[in-house]
Amino acid sequence: MLERIRIVLVGTSHPGNIGGTARAMHNMGLSDLALVAPRCEPISAETVSRASGADTLVHQARSVESLEDAVGDCTLVVGASARSRTLPWPMLTPRQLGARLPDELADTDSRIALVFGREDSGLTNAEMQRCHAHVHIPTNPDFSSLNLAAAVQVVTYECRLAWLEGAGDAEAPATEPLASHQELEHYFEHLERTLVEIGFHDPAMPRQLMARLRRYTFKARPERLELNILRGILTATQRQVAAAQAEPDAAPDSRHHGPRADT
Amino acid sequence: MLERIRIVLVGTSHPGNIGGTARAMHNMGLSDLALVAPRCEPISAETVSRASGADTLVHQARSVESLEDAVGDCTLVVGASARSRTLPWPMLTPRQLGARLPDELADTDSRIALVFGREDSGLTNAEMQRCHAHVHIPTNPDFSSLNLAAAVQVVTYECRLAWLEGAGDAEAPATEPLASHQELEHYFEHLERTLVEIGFHDPAMPRQLMARLRRYTFKARPERLELNILRGILTATQRQVAAAQAEPDAAPDSRHHGPRADT
Incomplete structure (x- = not known):
């Protein structure tokens, strides 16, 4: 044409x-x-x-x-x-x-x-x-x-x-698979648990915190890989909490043994 | 406009x-x-x-x-x-x-x-x-x-x-103020520092981690208030790291004295 x-x-x-x-x-x-x-x-x-x-x-x-x-x-x-x-x-x-x-x-x-x-x-x-x-x-x-x-x-x-x-607009970018609803819900559970552990969130006084974090997450439309990274961060955070509550010599060497997401 | x-x-x-x-x-x-x-x-x-x-x-x-x-x-x-x-x-x-x-x-x-x-x-x-x-x-x-x-x-x-x-229709939805570029960059710095502290991120082997987290954050278009919540979470996480590296009796009582974002 x-x-x-x-x-x-x-x-x-x-x-x-x-x-x-x-x-x-x-x-x-x-x-x-x-x-x-x-x-x-x-x-x-x-x-x-x-x-x-x-x-x-x-x-x-x-x-x-x-x-x-x-x-x-x-x-x-x-x-x-x-x-x-x-x-x-x-x-x-x-x-x-x-x-x-x-x-x-x-x-x-x-x-x-x-x-x-x-x-x-x-x-x-x-x-x-x-x-x-x-x-x-x-x-x-x-x-x-x-x-x-x-x-x-x-x-x-x-x-x-x-x-x-x-021409049917062949310019559509390839996308990564998005996280499923279920995967998102597992993430939110993990997130809430971690926020309680680090003392940031009190389920007895929720003050819309989880609602806000849900809405924020939905806006981003996470891919599965991104959600895996976020969960890796939560796990690494929980490990610090465990170390803080344990004997000092049980503290993990964060530099070398911390979990890593496969990015 | x-x-x-x-x-x-x-x-x-x-x-x-x-x-x-x-x-x-x-x-x-x-x-x-x-x-x-x-x-x-x-x-x-x-x-x-x-x-x-x-x-x-x-x-x-x-x-x-x-x-x-x-x-x-x-x-x-x-x-x-x-x-x-x-x-x-x-x-x-x-x-x-x-x-x-x-x-x-x-x-x-x-x-x-x-x-x-x-x-x-x-x-x-x-x-x-x-x-x-x-x-x-x-x-x-x-x-x-x-x-x-x-x-x-x-x-x-x-x-x-x-x-x-x-110019025809002046109907605009009411929105919360978005975080500015500078506020986002301060958040990314805080995020990266925290990820290093919890052992999740090694700047010497970045593996696109920060790039992926940037992209994820940009997709969500954080409002200023949301960014404040995220930074509050980072601060609470860093407090756990500090406690994990300190004497056990210096560990914060996460339940009652942890920082809270005003949600």
């Missing part, structure tokens, strides 16, 4: 922005770049520096004279708009644009162009009206003009998210 | 990225910038050029020596992570982070730090483990490293969207 989304830069002045755009595109898995009448040499030291390894996209970019030449084969052309226009146009947020992509690109012949204007003046009204829809990135009204590559970054990020969602 | 989100740049090398970050922040309505041990002169011609009018944020930025100094007062510290770590940490997408913001910032004393690492090497493992959660921007696995300012742009864009959405 992403390979059928083209980024079109119109009248770009700064080669650094072309490099930054290439990097943003490549980061998000896009590769089709078109440059319409750039007002600078597209490939310069600054391009390469800002592209940071993605300058192949600039080398492969088609360079054309008019917007028309860049988007002729596209089934949807969306222009980035910083300003509200006198004539309201179908207006999308980047997120709404993303939400439309799967349908828009369902047909394998379909192709989308996302068009970004000049650093200083954006797209002309004539260019905006060639676009089927406009996309506007919500910005601080007091400081609304995004850097060109930053705008491309935001819009292509939404494209990638839409694509990942459509 | 946005004014209580701090962007923290750690060890930045390129002034242009500091300028680009300031512009991205200002575009999205954020203003609180902190620079941790920058590896360049933060304010240069390139900063001003890339900031494009937002360089006041750099002038107002606090410059500090350590991550700790930059995030001590924050109730949630989220580190940007490009890599999957050996020890999985609570991991958010930028969108999930945005969804959490209204609740996280409901208490007007709460404050969030979003931490971004070095251009070449990101955050160290130690720095990552000081973060309560990690945020990962989904990128092309073949070209995953975003420009620093571009990463800030994406994450702050999600912050702004969340703020715009939340």
